[in-house]
Amino acid sequence: MDFQVNKSDLYSVADILGMTVELDYATGKLSGKAERAMFLGDLSLPLKPKIAGSLLLPECIFAAVNVLGNLALLVVISESGPQRCTVHVLNLAKMDQLDTWLDKKKPKTRGEALELLGSAVVKSYRRVNTTKWEPM
């Protein structure tokens, strides 16, 4: 694979998701899951975000993450530029099945993925630095 994954990108994504993200170069797949909690005051609701699918291309890496209910995320890491690392909030009610979406649609770029997702994309964020994200 020509494109080398920057570990700080993976760590940044892992921090947001609250999970350890692992890259298997043999299969070309990302994996990761976590157990965390959402809070309403003292009340906590367990969350178990999990990477449901991934696609590693020479120019771009995609990870589709199941969060809870209809909420999912698409994480995209591209080769370079101000939008190297982006996170897109998805509404599963407006798209095909998440775990097979990347394998079936095979987007080649971030732009193509977002175009294919259409109205399923609720909001997008780009990583500014290792700790800061901003809306796109």
Added chain:
Amino acid sequence: MISVEDFLTLKVGDLLEADPLFNGLSDEPVVLRVATDGADRKDFVATYLGVTLGRWSAKRNGGRLSWTFK
């Protein structure tokens, strides 16, 4: 957690805000909207950025509330 007193005043359509779901990414909170309003039980629809997460149900048992997620 909301108090029993707060619970009793909630009506259909009222909103509660939980903590942000992804700290660092966005300050957007999880929002709970009262969907059904009973004397001892209320159902809430939880959403994040308008995306449905599921339904929470709060039941009053005397001076305490017990919560379940559906």
